Amino acid sequence: MGATPRQIARTFNCSQTTISKLIIHYQQTGQNQDRPRSGRPRVTTPADDRYIRQIHLRNRCVTATSTVATALGHAISRRTVLRRLRAADIRAYRPFHGMALTRLHCQRRLQWARTVRRWQRRDWARVLFTDENRFCLFRNDGRVRGFRRRGKRLAPNFIREVRPF
Incomplete structure (x- = not known):
């Protein structure tokens, strides 16, 4: 187009x-195009990568190990599956455990939030907050993890409904 390298830069x-x-x-x-370089060739094709991503987005609780065993016709490692999912911004998280809220529940929660909106510090001092975090020293803590994108914690297909009674 007639531009100098300096202008383009x-x-x-x-x-x-x-x-x-x-x-x-x-x-x-x-x-x-880049010239061919040395290095190990990729084990999966872009179509395989899309297939792996679709498997984990359709069924959030499928493990990477089971994907290795059933997904593709050739052998790949669990780490390869995890790398392909991470490249698609999909990581393993614990599902959100909570109750399915009805319209009445949502209305009552909103009403409560509006009543405590103007609370002062002395009002909140009378409320007891508990911290019930669980810390695991080893990798296998027995919890089921699911794959999801960041920010999709409360997506309907990632919530495990808990019924207390």
């Missing part, structure tokens, strides 16, 4: 040397 906020090398490479080869 300023536009893309990169080094002028990088732009000059790209221009030379394009003039020599006619393309800007």
Whole structure:
């Protein structure tokens, strides 16, 4: 387009040397694709990666080990499955345990929130807050984990309903 390497570098906020090398490479080869490099080839194809992602988004509590055993026709490792899921921003989390709230529950909670909205510090001092966190020293704590994206904690398919009675 007639622009100088300096103008292009300023536009893309990169080094002028990088732009000059790209221009030379394009003039020599006619393309800007990377040359083949050494290294281990990928075990999965992009289609396999999409399939792994779909399995874990459809059934949130499928483990990476069971995906290895059943998902693809060839052998892959559990770590490979976890890396592909992490690349798709899907990680293993504990499901949210809670009760399914009806419309009446939501209305009553909103009403309570509106009543305590103007509470002062002395009002909150009369409330007892308990901390019931559980700490695990070893990896296997017996909890079931599910795969989800960050910020989707309260998605309907990730909530495990708890019925107290």
